[in-house]
Amino acid sequence: MHPPDVEALNGRLLFAIPKKGRLHERCLQLLAGADIQFRRSDRLDVCLVMNHPITLVFLPASDIPSFVGNGNVDLGITGHDVILEAKMQDKVTEIERLAFGKCALQVQVPERGPVKTVEDLAGKRIVTSFEVLAGEYFARADDRLALVGEQRTRIQYIGGSVEAACALGLADGIVDLVESGDTMRAAGLHAIATVMNTEAVLIKSNTPSRADHSPLINLIASRIAGVVAAGKYVVCSYNISREALPRAVLITPGRRAPTVSPLENTDWVDVSAMVVKKESARVMDELVEIGAKDILIYSLNNCRGLEHTFKTLLAKLVKTPHPTTSNSLSNTCLRPKNLAAAAKVLCARTLKAIVDDDDIVDIVGTGGDGHNTFNVSTAAAIVAAGAGARVVKVRNPVHITRPHPTLFLSRSTAAALPPPPQAPPTSSKHSTVTSSLQQARTSSAPPFVLILASYYHPALALLAPYRKSLPFRTLFNDLGPLINPARPRADRVWRRRTRQDELYRGNVGVDACPDGSVTETVLVRGCLGSGHMR
Ligand SMILES: Nc1ncnc2c1ncn2[C@@H]1O[C@H](COP(=O)(O)OP(=O)(O)OP(=O)(O)O)[C@@H](O)[C@H]1O
Ligand SMILES: O=P(O)(O)OC[C@H]1O[C@H](OP(=O)(O)OP(=O)(O)O)[C@H](O)[C@@H]1O
Incomplete structure (x- = not known):
């Protein structure tokens, strides 16, 4: 096969695919599922797609972020890690997470060696293929430990077989x-x-490269999203008595609603609903428990038109809140993975607050302790600002215009009140918080900026009426702290619901919770990561 000539490439959308390595095979499967047809001869890294005006470019996964970010290529598939490593996160948009190539970038040390913690390792020698990410991570550790000059951690790059570096000395x-x-x-x-x-x-x-590629990019993105979603869901079908149907619907609510069809035996119905694949075994157990029969699971090859269903789910809860309790919700919602996913979705829909000075903090509570006292996190943030911390805090205007009287009693405290929440100009897609912080630096005003939640989180503003009508807390209480549009490097959130159930987030690393009483901590880190700490 001859290489395509330059003429043949003109006007085509360029789509970069990892040429080898861990992601290659899964990308080929994805292209097949999205019906992107091509024939690639053995050593050729550029090939024409037969049924679309697209050219596939096969590149090393780690080079793809720069090619896409610099506009040499329009679309690409690669790892989230290498985007950050190439510092291309502001030059590319992540359209879809693809549910493969999942792994963790970890700090590893000899099991039998003296190093037990990151603090033990800081100041020593690290070998890695991720010198940017590792460098940033250890720079923070060095800063925490006030290591300077020669004392700071040395990061050395090698291209592969990194795991051998410790044994080799x-x-x-x-x-x-x-x-x-x-x-x-x-x-x-x-x-x-x-x-x-x-x-x-x-x-x-x-x-x-060209604005008129946008419809084709949307088409490819939607096809790929269909293949990815099909891999995440199965269809569950079963028979259930009419009497048990309300309970069955709670177990299999479907994405919008389950399909319920009559059976010849009028006391029974046939139900089918989409179910998250990983939860299908649990769902079947629960259906058996309430007397469902003939439970079948079908896999999906492809699907389309799946919407984000938060709004639909909340609307349904508002109409029929009674069979649902805050407990049944929190079992699902408080899973770190789900909180991280929801935070990620909301962050993608948040106006960006540009803060040049990244030395800012936020102190956030999760609200709703039922004691009707003053707002502890705002008070703590004001105290922190008074002590010199540079605070950027997201608030709803109602809390600012009607502060609790016990909070702002004295004149001097009132004088120290932060300026009103900042709303960005309506035309802009982002806002500059920097100027307020700079003003604070050069004047006697406190370094405390409040930014207006409803402007920065338009998606949350739409959901507000639904949330208000629910008689219990939802995951949005826990999401608030995770989605500050100024993305402070340091924030610390903890919340007590029962003695065993705490939510805590650390952006600068994971510490123990403050009072040491925690037996299990739900941990959400950034927008991607999540896990449990015991
Ligand atoms: N063990 C793994 N499991 C899952 N995904 C991985 C794994 N290793 C790497 N990845 C993902 O695949 C991306 C590319 O890594 P990989 O090492 O396969 O690429 P490569 O360097 O092009 O290939 P090779 O190592 O064969 O030279 C990584 O950045 C990461 O996102
Ligand atoms: O936890 P595991 O499932 O064992 O996977 C981890 C290994 O996979 C990757 O290496 P890869 O095999 O791609 O080769 P490399 O060392 O040359 O990068 C990574 O660098 C690890 O070495």
Whole structure:
């Protein structure tokens, strides 16, 4: 087969695919599922798609972020990790997480060695293929420990087989990707920290070569999303007595609603609904428990038209809140993975608050403790600002215009009140919080900026009426702290519901909870990562 000539490439959408490595095979499956047809001869890295005006470009996964970010290629598939490593996160848009290539970037050390924590390792030698991410991670650790000059951690880059570095005497620890953990176990290493979790993503350029490619990009994105979603869901069908139907609908609510069809025996109905694949075994157990019969699970090859269903779900809850309790909701919603996913969706729909100075903090509560006292997190944030911290806090205007009287009693406190919440100009897609912080630096005003939640989170503003009518807390109480549009580097959130159930988030690393009483902590890190700490 001859290479395509330059003429043949003109006007085509360029789509970058990893040419080898862990993501390659799964990308080919995805292209087949999305009916993107091509024939690639053995050594050719550029080939024409037969049924669309697209050219596939096969590149190393780690080069794809720069090609897409710099607008040389319009679309690409690569790992989220390598986008951050290439510092291309502001030059590309992540269109879809692809649910494969999932692994974690971890700090690993010899199992039998003296190093037990990141703090033990800071100041020593690290070998990695991720020198940017590892460098940033250890720079923060060095800063925490006030290490300077020669005392700071040394990061050395190598291109592969990083796990051998400790045994070879090159490193005291490594930072590398871990999926099953087999490679690290075989090398006598174990994890002491996770820098980030990652998976394959579909990305597009923020500076596309041609604007008229946009409909084709949307078509490809929607086809790929269909294949990804089909892999996440199964269809569950079963028979159930009419009497048990309300309970069955709670177990299989479907994405919009389950399909319920009559049977010849009028006391029974046939139900079918989409169910998250990973939850299908639990769902079947619960259906058996309430007397369902003939429970069948079908896999899906493809699907289309799946919408984000938060609004639909909340609307349904508002209409029929009684069979649902805050407990049944929190079982699902408070799973760290789900909180992280919801935070990610909301962050993608948030106006960005640009803060040049990244040395800012936020102190956030999750509200609703029922004691009707003053707002503790705002008070704490004001105290922190008074002590010199640079605070950017997201608030609803109602809390500002009608502060609780016990909070702002004295004149001096009132004088120290922060300026009103900032709303961005209606035409802009982002706002500059920096200027307020700078003003605060050069004047006697407190370094405290409030920004207006309803402007920065238009999606949440739409949901507000639904949330208000629910008689219990929802995951949105826990999401608030995770979606500050100024993305402070440091924030600390904890919340007590029962003695065993705490939510805590640390952006600068994971510490123990303050009073040491916690037996289990739900941990959500950034927008991708999540997990449990015991
Ligand atoms: N063990 C793994 N499990 C899952 N995904 C992984 C794993 N290792 C890497 N990845 C993902 O695949 C991306 C590309 O990694 P990979 O090492 O396969 O690429 P490569 O360097 O092009 O290939 P090779 O290592 O064969 O030279 C990574 O950035 C990560 O997102
Ligand atoms: O936890 P596991 O399932 O064992 O996977 C982890 C291994 O996979 C990746 O390496 P890869 O095999 O791609 O080769 P490399 O070391 O040359 O990068 C990564 O660098 C680890 O070595």
